[in-house]
Amino acid sequence: METTTTYPVHELIRQRWSPRAFSAQPVAPEALEQVLEAASWAASAMNEQPWRYIYAHKSDTEAFNRLLSCLLPGNQGWAKHAPVLVLSLVKTHYDNGNLNRTAMHDVGSANATMFLEATALGLHGHIMGGFDMDRTRETFNLPEGLEPVVFIALGYVGAAEQLEEPFRSRETAPRKRKPLAEFAFQNQFPD
Numbered sequence: 001m002e003t004t005t006t007y008p009v010h011e012l013i014r015q016r017w018s019p020r021a022f023s024a025q026p027v028a029p030e031a032l033e034q035v036l037e038a039a040s041w042a043a044s045a046m047n048e049q050p051w052r053y054i055y056a057h058k059s060d061t062e063a064f065n066r067l068l069s070c071l072l073p074g075n076q077g078w079a080k081h082a083p084v085l086v087l088s089l090v091k092t093h094y095d096n097g098n099l100n101r102t103a104m105h106d107v108g109s110a111n112a113t114m115f116l117e118a119t120a121l122g123l124h125g126h127i128m129g130g131f132d133m134d135r136t137r138e139t140f141n142l143p144e145g146l147e148p149v150v151f152i153a154l155g156y157v158g159a160a161e162q163l164e165e166p167f168r169s170r171e172t173a174p175r176k177r178k179p180l181a182e183f184a185f186q187n188q189f190p191d
């Protein structure tokens with residue numbers, strides 16, 4: 001995957017990208033646990049660690065299909081080939097009942113940390129916000145205060161040819177980002 005940066009950004013960050021084509025190679029349970037442990041080493045407000053995960057390997061067919069069934073059809077089409085599906089959840093309040101205002105931030109940090117560890121192991125993840133919220137809540141009987149955030153397909157990259165268009169061409173297109181000047185401002189926000 002082509003990633004052109006202006007500055008010499010670390011290889012681990014350059015190598016992370018979101019494939020839709022996954023190979024059939026399973027992910028070893030220990031590798032997945034290592035990736036999940038990495039997530040827990042993210043920073044969080046009051047060290048609350050408000051991230052929760054529900055995951056299934058494809059070999060656990062019933063559990064895997066439960067996760068898969070919560071995705072929107074466009075995502076199901078390719079995510080069904082991933083060897084692992086993960087649901088990332090957020091615990092929205094502290095135990096004393098106060099709202100944890102930065103909980104979503106911390107879940108994002110945990111997921112980003114997870115992806116770095118995955119990349120180091122040669123794995124790739126693809127985050128999906130395209131899922132049915134009500135169905136997910138019902139399927140996993142989620143209590144109040146535990147909210148689905150994103151789903152993640154995880155595995156080893158497969159051949160782009162296994163995808164239908166338009167995903168096939170997108171899979172190999174160079175990655176793009178806004179230039180620094182469009183999102184980072186020295187001293188003050190521009191008028």
Ligand SMILES: Cc1cc2nc3c(=O)[nH]c(=O)nc-3n(C[C@H](O)[C@H](O)[C@H](O)COP(=O)(O)O)c2cc1C
Nearest residue numbers: 016017018019020075126127128129130131150175
């Ligand atoms: C919160 C979030 C939701 C996303 N939802 C979807 C999705 O439902 N389906 C999908 O194919 N990609 C989804 N993506 C993947 C993004 O499209 C992808 O990260 C972005 O295009 C940048 O590409 P890269 O991750 O390869 O750098 C999502 C990413 C994030 C962070």
